[in-house]
Amino acid sequence: MKTNLGLTTIWYYILLFYLISAAMARGQKHQVKAPNFIVIFADDLGYGDLGVFGNPSIKTPNLDNMAFEGQKWTNFYAAASVCTPSRAGLLTGRLPVRSGMASNKNRVLFPDSKNGLPASEITLAEQLKEAGYTTAAIGKWHLGHKEDFLPTNNGFDSYFGIPYSNDMDRVVQKGGSEYWNQPDDSIKTTHFNVPLLRGTQIVERPANQNNITKRYSDEAVAFIKQQGENPFFLYLAHNLPHIPLFASKEFLGKSKRGLYGDVVEEIDNGVGNIISVLKEKGFDDNTIVIFTSDNGPWLPFKNNGGSAGLLRAGKGTTWEGGMRAPTIFWGPGLVEKGVITDLGSTLDLFTTFSAMANIPVPNGTIHDGVDLSKTLLRGAPSSRNSMLYYRGTELYAARLGDYKAHFITQGAYGEFGKRIVYDVPLLYNLAYDPGEHFNIADAHPEVLKQIENLVLEHNSQLVRGKNQLIDRE
Ligand code: MG
Numbered sequence: 001m002k003t004n005l006g007l008t009t010i011w012y013y014i015l016l017f018y019l020i021s022a023a024m025a026r027g028q029k030h031q032v033k034a035p036n037f038i039v040i041f042a043d044d045l046g047y048g049d050l051g052v053f054g055n056p057s058i059k060t061p062n063l064d065n066m067a068f069e070g071q072k073w074t075n076f077y078a079a080a081s082v083c084t085p086s087r088a089g090l091l092t093g094r095l096p097v098r099s100g101m102a103s104n105k106n107r108v109l110f111p112d113s114k115n116g117l118p119a120s121e122i123t124l125a126e127q128l129k130e131a132g133y134t135t136a137a138i139g140k141w142h143l144g145h146k147e148d149f150l151p152t153n154n155g156f157d158s159y160f161g162i163p164y165s166n167d168m169d170r171v172v173q174k175g176g177s178e179y180w181n182q183p184d185d186s187i188k189t190t191h192f193n194v195p196l197l198r199g200t201q202i203v204e205r206p207a208n209q210n211n212i213t214k215r216y217s218d219e220a221v222a223f224i225k226q227q228g229e230n231p232f233f234l235y236l237a238h239n240l241p242h243i244p245l246f247a248s249k250e251f252l253g254k255s256k257r258g259l260y261g262d263v264v265e266e267i268d269n270g271v272g273n274i275i276s277v278l279k280e281k282g283f284d285d286n287t288i289v290i291f292t293s294d295n296g297p298w299l300p301f302k303n304n305g306g307s308a309g310l311l312r313a314g315k316g317t318t319w320e321g322g323m324r325a326p327t328i329f330w331g332p333g334l335v336e337k338g339v340i341t342d343l344g345s346t347l348d349l350f351t352t353f354s355a356m357a358n359i360p361v362p363n364g365t366i367h368d369g370v371d372l373s374k375t376l377l378r379g380a381p382s383s384r385n386s387m388l389y390y391r392g393t394e395l396y397a398a399r400l401g402d403y404k405a406h407f408i409t410q411g412a413y414g415e416f417g418k419r420i421v422y423d424v425p426l427l428y429n430l431a432y433d434p435g436e437h438f439n440i441a442d443a444h445p446e447v448l449k450q451i452e453n454l455v456l457e458h459n460s461q462l463v464r465g466k467n468q469l470i471d472r473e
Contacts, residue, residue, distance in 0.1 A: 116144010
């Protein structure tokens with residue numbers, strides 16, 4: 001009897017020792033080496049466009065697998081509902097209205113725009129360089145195409161990509177709907193005289209967009225292959241599935257969802273190649289990959305635009321379909337598996353990655369992000385419990401917990417109605433009603449009051465940046 005007790009005690013201590021060692025090893029793994037970060041940013045991909053987010057026709061096995069191995073975030077927001085401000089928000093961790101990268105007139109930058117992201121803004125790349133990161137930007141930039149504003153002058157060691165939207169610099173004379181209503185195969189990559197840059201130099205014009213997705217993914221794989229001990233940050237911002245849509249021969253005609261599906265499936269294939277090379281290099285233990293989208297689907301393009309799934313409206317609006325993005329975090333050595341229904345935003349990446357790389361967020365500048373690292377690493381509740389929905393420089397809506405109030409609503413691109421300013425804001429419970437169908441403002445004046453207080457507090461500290469989108473040549 002005594003012997004048995006003794007043995008049990010010994011086994012107990014062996015088990016305790018093992019558990020403590022394992023916990024310490026796990027803790028050390030988080031602290032010893034700064035993690036690598038990869039942001040894969042799709043353009044105009046809707047909430048309902050991935051298999052794992054419910055699309056019944058588009059096959060995205062690699063992204064689905066990332067979600068199963070990592071975290072699928074169902075309440076994750078882009079910083080804005082159109083390209084330029086959304087990207088400024090992600091890379092600075094600040095609401096675009098603060099940096100001046102938001103405007104009511106020109107909502108994005110154009111090829112004749114004079115300005116871009118102000119030099120005073122600290123980008124995530126500049127921030128991570130403080131901790132010795134190697135940094136690379138691949139793909140769409142859209143934060144200023146003039147040399148001073150390009151990625152290599154914003155903290156990135158290298159850049160390869162089209163510096164703005166792939167539908168710009170159009171050289172065909174046909175008008176808007178007449179042009180876009182042509183059969184898909186009448187729309188050629190040569191119709192868009194967009195430049196392809198390496199560093200600050202144009203290396204191809206017009207950029208051949210037929211294989212641009214493949215080339216961006218291959219460039220990302222090549223970059224990862226070159227990496228060694230030094231931590232790295234890779235920002236891969238695809239130009240697609242923003243219209244015009246192009247896919248490589250290998251993917252053309254393969255998806256049940258037509259050309260749009262072909263494009264998304266090619267992006268998914270590139271994601272698979274990136275995950276494979278991370279595993280080959282042994283980086284999978286210490287790398288966090290996030291996949292998300294810059295804004296909702298461009299719905300007026302019908303079959304050539306994506307789907308917001310169960311959400312209302314799309315790109316350009318402050319309805320959920322405009323800003324809630326299908327988001328996946330992956331990193332088998334770091335990210336706790338699960339589905340996260342708490343709030344998150346691309347605005348949080350600056351703060352979160354800074355915390356994980358052990359770099360303080362710069363003093364003296366207001367940041368709008370929260371640190372999501374505890375949610376990523378341990379599945380703890382998210383530190384974000386509110387979201388502000390700006391259209392240009394005006395606050396249209398605000399979310400607090402599950403409730404969202406619309407002070408102003410407005411459609412975009414000729415759909416979803418004219419601008420309405422509400423005396424009593426619309427109120428939706430997004431947990432029950434993600435499609436924003438049932439206004440419950442009358443029943444919850446106390447919730448409206450709380451949201452209005454949140455906005456008052458925000459407004460009291462808001463310093464608006466000088467509009468950088470307005471000046472054109
Ligand atoms: Mg976009």
